[in-house]
Amino acid sequence: MVEVGEGSGVKPTAEIWAKLAVPLDPGYSDIEIRSDETVVCSEVSSSSVEKREWCKISRNLDLVSATIRNESSYTILADDAAIQNEETAIIKCGSEIIPGPDREGYLSYRFEVMPFPDSSPKQIKICVDVEHAKCSICLSIWHDVVTAAPCLHNFCNGCFSEWLRRSQEKHVCVLCPQCRAVVQFVGRNHFLQNIAENILQADSSLKRSNEEVAHLDSYASIQSNLVVKAGKRQTRKRIHSLVEEETELPCPQCGTEIGGFRCNHDTVHLQCQACGGMMPSRVNTFVPQHCVGCDRAFCGAYWHAQRVSVSDSHPICSRENFKPISERSISRIPFLAHEKNRVEQDVTEKCIRRMGRTLQDVMTEWIAKLNNREIDRTRMPLNHAEMITAETHLCNDCYEKLISFLLYWFRISMPKHFLPPDASKRENCWYGYSCRTQHHNVEHARKRNHVCRPTQGNNV
Incomplete structure (x- = not known):
């Protein structure tokens, strides 16, 4: 059965940005793709007027690639990779597409991106609230x-x-x-x-x-x-009001010596990202003031070390917002884990229960592996990844990112017999952890394992 394709639902005056060419058979016309989303139909036979949808091609934001979605009930091939019903794949200029499960009896199309009509540089528009x-x-x-x-x-x-x-x-x-x-x-x-x-x-x-x-x-x-240089204080006959004192004293160590340190007029202050309070920026103190994972400032550890408690005049955040990894605990799988794929999060949770362990037990073990440099840190979503040890101070957000990273390695290293039966039989998704379909297509998330490295796509 030879299938001839055509685009549907497209305005004929729209600009052609891509086409499906038939290089091996000049007897068939190319399929012109004009809209950002085009459904391609095929004739059932040469004598029939009936059309059948077999794929949808959507233009990607980079303007040089597209996403092909199988709209038929049978397998189609894209660069020799099998795409099942409702599955998607990324195609680029030169990709070969066959609207059937094999090469025999089906036309071979080549996806071609048309050159831009205007190659002159364009201004980038910046949207500002x-x-x-x-x-x-x-x-x-x-x-x-x-x-x-x-x-x-x-x-x-x-x-x-x-x-x-x-x-x-x-x-x-x-x-x-x-x-x-x-x-x-x-x-x-x-x-x-x-x-x-x-x-x-x-x-x-x-x-x-x-x-x-x-x-x-x-x-x-x-x-x-x-x-900006410091000004001179004028002599005043009246007592400063409380508001003026608060304006002049941004932090508890301004005007008062605490822990052997007192701010002067040249002291640079940092604003805590958790409570909004101020603390002096000190490079010669052993107490960390910045999260290694995101470089943001947090005051909890600093004021705890200075033995300064919360007061009405100066906001000071809880030490729980910023403390060493080794002193933290975890009782739930973070929302960010497994690229926010809830199906994979449930699989990981079941695995931990089947092993008779808790999430905290597993994380303690894998933090030790991290500390011993047994884990590849290439994909760790934190700044200064090579510097992080069990004693590193992290904020709450970065700690959850670290846990999500370690849960990936926990699953990667797990033997298949520890997985639930329905999960152990799944094949790996070609796009692995970088698959975009896993976030909005629950059926695809259940059908394929996404805790794996990509074998196709930009992240290979």
Whole structure:
């Protein structure tokens, strides 16, 4: 049976971006693919007008490849790989596709991506939420944007210049008006200024009046990159209010010596990602202040080592948010495990129960293997993977990523007889852990094992 293909449901005026060519038989026409999703039909016989859907081809975001889905009840071949009903595969320019289970009796198509009609460079459009392009002082779209460092918050030049002037008159150091971190440097940001101008062009209702702009420009004093120096405290006859004290003292060690250390006007402060509180940035302390997995700052371990407890004036987060791997425990399989494939998570949970063990027992064993460098860390989804040991401090998010990574190796190394019967009989998915179908097609997730390395696709 020879099958002739054609695209269906396509506007004839649409641009052709790909085609299925028939290089070995010039008697048949190529199938032109015009829409981003095209269902390909075939004639049942040369004398019949009946059509039958045999595949759907969807254009991928990279614009040079596509996803083919088997819409027929029988196997089709793509680059000699068998695709069952409702299964998908990635095809690229030059891929050979046969609308049947073997080469005999079926046409051989070659997938070809058409060249772009316009190869000139195109501008990349950046979408920005308007609320994220507003100055936190005046609450309007940035005007003549400046960026404060090291916190990297952005303000209008006039707004921040006035804040800077008043801060240096009244306080020892200049604090960011948005996060209260000590500002050490400020400079104009031309990139963000272009974004602000594009927003105002798109929505003129967000523009300020000419009088407002002129008034704002009259305050602007930052013309180039500026190192912010500590100001001089003025002598005051009245007692500082509690609000002023909190503004001037970002952390408990500002103004008070604790653990042999006291902040001065040059001390750079870090903002905790868990509680939002501040702590001094100290490079000469043995207590970690940054998570090795994500490089974010967390204050729990630092203030615990300084024996500082929670107070009303300074937020301090729980030590449970940031502590060594060896001191942590786990009672449930993380949502991220097995690429968020719930079927594989259930299989792993059943395996652990069949072994008469707990998740914590298994993880203790595999953390020891990690510590002894018995595991390949190439795919570990954490920064500085080679530095991580059982004594490394991690935040809660990074700890769950580590557990998910170790659960993959636990399953990879497990003999098949430990798997539940329905799971042990499954064949591996060609795309392994990188399969995109496993996330939205439960039937495919049950039918194929995805805790394996890819044998096809970009991750091979």
